[in-house]
Amino acid sequence: MSTAQGHSQASSHRSPQGEGIPIRTVPDQLDVLSLGETMALLVAQEPGPLAQVQTFSKRLAGADSNVAIGLARLGFKVGWISRVGADSFGRYVRQTIEAEGVDTSQVEVDPNRSTGFMLKSRSVDGSDPAIEYYRRGSAASQLAVAHLKPDYALKARHVHTTGITPALSPAARELVAHTMMTLRSAGRSVSFDPNLRPSLWPDTATMRDTLNELARHADWVLPGLDEGRLLTGQTTPADIAAWYIDRGAKAVVVKMGADGAYVRTASGEHGQVPCVPVPVVVDTVGAGDAFAVGIISARLEGLDWPQALRRANWIASRALQVIGDMEGLPTRAELTAQAIV
Numbered sequence: 212m213s214t215a216q217g218h219s220q221a222s223s224h225r226s227p228q229g230e231g232i233p234i235r236t237v238p239d240q241l242d243v244l245s246l247g248e249t250m251a252l253l254v255a256q257e258p259g260p261l262a263q264v265q266t267f268s269k270r271l272a273g274a275d276s277n278v279a280i281g282l283a284r285l286g287f288k289v290g291w292i293s294r295v296g297a298d299s300f301g302r303y304v305r306q307t308i309e310a311e312g313v314d315t316s317q318v319e320v321d322p323n324r325s326t327g328f329m330l331k332s333r334s335v336d337g338s339d340p341a342i343e344y345y346r347r348g349s350a351a352s353q354l355a356v357a358h359l360k361p362d363y364a365l366k367a368r369h370v371h372t373t374g375i376t377p378a379l380s381p382a383a384r385e386l387v388a389h390t391m392m393t394l395r396s397a398g399r400s401v402s403f404d405p406n407l408r409p410s411l412w413p414d415t416a417t418m419r420d421t422l423n424e425l426a427r428h429a430d431w432v433l434p435g436l437d438e439g440r441l442l443t444g445q446t447t448p449a450d451i452a453a454w455y456i457d458r459g460a461k462a463v464v465v466k467m468g469a470d471g472a473y474v475r476t477a478s479g480e481h482g483q484v485p486c487v488p489v490p491v492v493v494d495t496v497g498a499g500d501a502f503a504v505g506i507i508s509a510r511l512e513g514l515d516w517p518q519a520l521r522r523a524n525w526i527a528s529r530a531l532q533v534i535g536d537m538e539g540l541p542t543r544a545e546l547t548a549q550a551i552v
Contacts, residue, residue, distance in 0.1 A: 249273030
């Protein structure tokens with residue numbers, strides 16, 4: 212795998228004419244490609260209804276970029292495809308992700324549409340926070356097949372996708388499917404996290420049918436237990452996993468919260484790994500993305516499935532203990548210090 216020394220895979224410098232326009236070089240190779248919308252996140256600084264909160268802190272929110280950042284912190288070369296508005300939120304999103312070592316050369320700036328943002332309440336009891344989205348008609352909602360450059364995408368050996376991007380628009384849905392099929396047909400591995408956002412879909416049936424069709428193009432499917440039950444109609448982790456394997460997945464990992472995680476592969480391997488206990492749950496948002504970072508990084512390093520689940524559970528446990536979607540994602544040094552494989 213790539214080492215942490217490869218952290219700045221896309222260099223940025225000023226043009227020789229001195230216009231102050233960044234010139235970004237495209238990396239020769241990538242470990243992982245991700246794509247989707249990232250928004251500015253305004254997190255309440257005090258508990259209570261959002262309408263009564265007076266102070267917010269600004270952070271990032273985006274499942275696909277959370278995974279990209281987490282993998283970059285572990286030393287992987289990661290590329291991210293997206294669109295942002297020509298506004299302060301758009302500059303903040305791109306600069307923050309770029310500062311994490313993720314290549315943003317494929318991020319397009321839309322002069323006419325704005326960058327999405329969201330509000331999140333402060334939870335004090337470990338429950339899911341209240342969230343309000345302001346993303347309809349955003350720059351990223353216009354993502355389409357044209358934004359995938361095959362010569363760039365095929366530099367990656369893995370692509371990670373989620374069920375959020377295809378909910379943004381029919382064009383974005385087509386982009387996700389096209390990306391998954393293009394890389395899988397070229398022999399790259401593909402992971403898919405359903406990451407349900409029912410409020411973005413017209414109805415449950417459309418969400419279910421669309422995401423299950425996309426899952427057919429993935430090697431690794433990563434649903435939560437409740438997500439898997441809703442999407443497949445099955446009840447147990449074993450049956451949920453078998454349902455996706457029957458439709459083409461090579462491995463299915465079912466996230467089970469306090470009960471850990473279950474894996475089943477097309478070759479017949481199966482088993483459950485316990486969770487990592489968390490003393491106090493601070494913020495549940497982003498834990499699933501952190502789990503995906505653990506699975507993808509471990510498998511790209513050649514670790515077996517039990518090792519991958521143990522790493523994923525540990526990284527997810529860190530995400531649960533901090534405010535913010537990606538702030539708890541570890542560096543390679545932190546992973547090594549804890550003797551996490």
